[in-house]
Amino acid sequence: MRPLSEMTIIQIEVTNACWLKCSNCTRHVGHHKNPFFMDLDFIEKAIDSLEGFEGNIGIMGGEPTLHPKFDEICAIVRKKIPRRKREFWTSGFQWAKKKDVILETWDKDRIAYNEHSTPGGKHTPLLVSIDEVVEDKKLMWQMIDNCWIQSQWSASITPKGGFFCEVAASLDYLLEGPGGYKIEKGWWKKNPNQFKDQVERYCKNCSGALPLPAESDGYGGRPNKENVNNYDTISKGMLEKLKSVKSQKVTAGHYKIYDKKYTIKDLEKYSENWEPSKFKPFVTHEPKDYDEKGPQRRVDHNKSGKI
């Protein structure tokens, strides 16, 4: 696990609402009864808390443009974060409508535009509890310690506090956990020993560290002619936890059960060609990148701002 100060970016998650419903979403979109929308005051506080952090600061969701005060958020970002330290993640919702304010706030090469409709746009399952399926606990902790998400992605701030990992932050919201670290200056100066409590709480309920095949409906959960459903792969114990928090996706039956034990043989089999961070063949910063770079299954860029 990396100390948070060594990360290249820390995310501020302004909402976990999204217009898509990808299989195995890293923010567990589709499960929530009520998404959150971060208060503007809290966004300012979150940015202030990162004073001295050498990496970049990301504005992320869900889909950030769904925040009803998105324009005000952009103004705060422009006021408080130096231009080259700003990053932005979007799936393109309302791109045509919000393009001007987005480009006024972020440089194009700091925008990660991912409409999640490419055939290659897949997510590996995240709701298979590694604690349920890996019986060798020494192996389990070794795998968690080497989790590619913690080593390549970022720490995160949600309205519930600071977290050592983006997926842990989302799990806390999903499973109605106790929340993260208090957002105050320097909260991110934690080393792995100091965020052990979160690792213990969230990683055991996660499969980020478990090599499993990536899955996708190919449409990001959009309606499609083939009637392909977006589903999550979930272990049995996690299914019960999700039922207890009234997960919408579970209620709708959009899941399949993982009920095997995961052995060292599975680890060897799936690790060989497992490259979960290479889920897209190219980096996109705006819609035209998709048009130029090859065949896509895009449904709509939302020129009207509607799905």
Ligand code: SF4
């Ligand atoms: S196992 Fe899950 S919660 Fe833990 S670091 Fe990896 S992605 Fe984050």
